[in-house]
Amino acid sequence: MFLYNIDDQISLKLLEVRDGEKIFDLTNSSRDYLRQWLPWLDQTTKQDDTNEFIKMSLKGFAENKSLNTVILVNGQIAGVAGYNEINWSNKTAYIGYWLGEEFQGNGIMTKVANALTEYAFKELYLNKVEIRAAAGNKKSRNIPERLGFVNEGCIRQAEWLYDHYVDHIVYGMLVNEWNERKS
Template identity: 80%
Template sequence: MKFSFIKISLKGFSENKSLNTVILFKGEIVGVAGYNNINWANRTAYIGYWLGEGFQGNGIMTKVAKALTDYALHDLKLNKVEIRAAVGNKKSRTIPERLNFVNEGTIRQAEWLYDRYVDHVVYGVLKEEWNKI
């Protein structure tokens, strides 16, 4: 499974469609984060992340999401960054909320997860909004 993730990540990166990175904390790999997709036509990046359970609650992912947002909007010159999270995933939803992303709505049955469909809350921030934060 992990090798297919690496293979897909390398393919997306080589095609300039995505970017996945590991998260290091005190010299240890504790998670992954990046752009699941970069839509160059609409200048939008979609951030995705996963953090090991034992490392949650330390502000790590908030710092990572902030850095990814900064990079997308300033260095890649994109206009918008989105983060989508399952409605019931309060920890994941806290990250864009803490970074002042706007709740743009809910997509019903957006993902097959845990043997059922889950709804996603879509959070977004525009370059002009981010520059004011």
């Protein structure tokens, strides 16, 4: 079991199948909001879809290839965040995240991304953390920018979003840059 306390209100907990109903309910209540930038909403139409994602995530964790967690705010599931992929050959983690609409605007995701970056460098001994966000998704892009990630460029038409392509901005942080910022 993975449990990581960020502060007295926010923690990250490994996804569990028993969380499926609450994650699906949060997805449903934020569906229109999340659909603006996340391409998987139309494939997540019932709790079984969420449960399958959780099972896939647990398999990735067991194989040491990923780490997906629920974000708990005062014990309540507020979203999902983690390493969509860990590339051990290149010592790089790729952070992904989403937050329910009602939890937006409180700095939660910035704290979560900060904690995941710190964990990647201090506990997993990785060299680089990347965050990718759609070019037009200012809220998501603000997170790595606040944390001092470097804008490494644009991947044109990186993702099909229902009826159009969106470009992705790639942000990167190297362990030496992180350590310099922290000292």
